[in-house]
Amino acid sequence: MLDVAIARARILEKISPCGLETVSLANGCGRVLASPLSARLSNPPVSVSSMDGYALKAEDAREGAVLRIIGEAPAGHPSSQTVERGTCLRLFTGSQIPAGADMVMIQENVRREGESATLLSAGRQGQFIRHAGQDFHTGDTLLPAGRLLGPRDIGLAAAGGHIWLPVSRRPRIGVLATGDEIVLPGDPASADSIVNSGAFMIIALLQSLGAEAILLPLAQDNADSLSAAIAQTHTLDMLVTIGGASVGTYDRVRSTLEAHGLTLDFWKIAMRPGKPLMFGQLGHTPVLGLPGNPVAALVCSLIFVAPALRKLLGQTVPEEMETEPALLGADVGENDQRLDFMRCRLTPQSNGHPPLVTPFSSQDSAQLNIFAQSQALLLRAPFAPAEKAGTPCRILRLP
């Protein structure tokens, strides 16, 4: 059985970024930025008011002062007038601050009579002014390459004057669930049917990371059915199979892939859950064969498929798994030769102490209910001795 870190490195070594394209801003959410984005504009481009009110000089901002209103400047219609001492200009939220003014008095604090404004409170220099470039300046780097763009990033790119975004092509990843007992959610099920939770879980993960995840038709545990499914996968950027990876008579995924020309890199790794993981290349397509137990399938996806996808997307992938420190919340027994990823609850602690991590009593790799309640995976190294509550340990947070 191969070591997990070596398996991860061998997978990453075989994956190359899958190219770039340009998309419109409206289609940018969920895509990965291919190069840094710099501001083409400053935001705001000029100093503007953040309130509806009157622009004036701070020297005049005394309670009871009476100022002459020299004009009005709605947002988008700047005034060419200059505010002198003893005068003010009517303006609105987003209006450009006129020359001479250095503060805004909100209209609630002004009594207007004709062209005269009486201040009902004092004010200070700069109040209610958003200065030019307060948010960002032309040329500032707004977003780094490799960023998975969310709604706030799209807003920032728009404000920075971009209508097109250079992004990584969305990798097409096929997810092929296998097994005679597997049915789709909602399908008429026989007494011993198992619902295909695995593929939907993996598709959800891949989509959240920026892939085009494709649910392939279910394949049965026979060479003909698997062959028909595999024959349709050559245009994919990666193929992920679920099930049929172990040693049983009907575990035919590997042999069928090999009949289609798969170059096997490795099969079986020293981890729990996920022992029968398989990796190889079918032509140019990397293939990850995941175990059927759905918890094992997702844990393997987090540890191997997600970094592979990040590499396809041109993102920087850390050499090692990104674990965090924690403290054992309960005693744990000694471990065997497999790196263990135990489903756990996390209890946050105060004073900056690492969280307490408590494994669930059942670690069965088919139990999705416990998996959904888990917040992290506790890593237990191969041959780790029994350890007491309070011992430092490492965890992987679950998405």
Ligand SMILES: Nc1nc2c(c(=O)[nH]1)N[C@H]1C(S)=C(S)[C@@H](COP(=O)(O)OP(=O)(O)OC[C@H]3O[C@@H](n4cnc5c(N)ncnc54)[C@H](O)[C@@H]3O)O[C@H]1N2
């Ligand atoms: N004699 C041995 N038996 C097994 C070993 C072993 O080393 N020696 N390894 C065990 C381990 S560990 C795992 S993990 C499983 C993995 O087996 P397979 O990858 O061949 O998976 P299947 O047998 O096809 O399925 C296992 C289990 O998961 C259910 N399943 C399958 N696909 C899905 C899906 N898409 N969604 C939900 N559930 C799924 C399937 O019905 C089975 O119950 O092998 C052990 N056996």
Ligand code: MOO
């Ligand atoms: O490795 Mo299996 O994934 O124990 O269930």
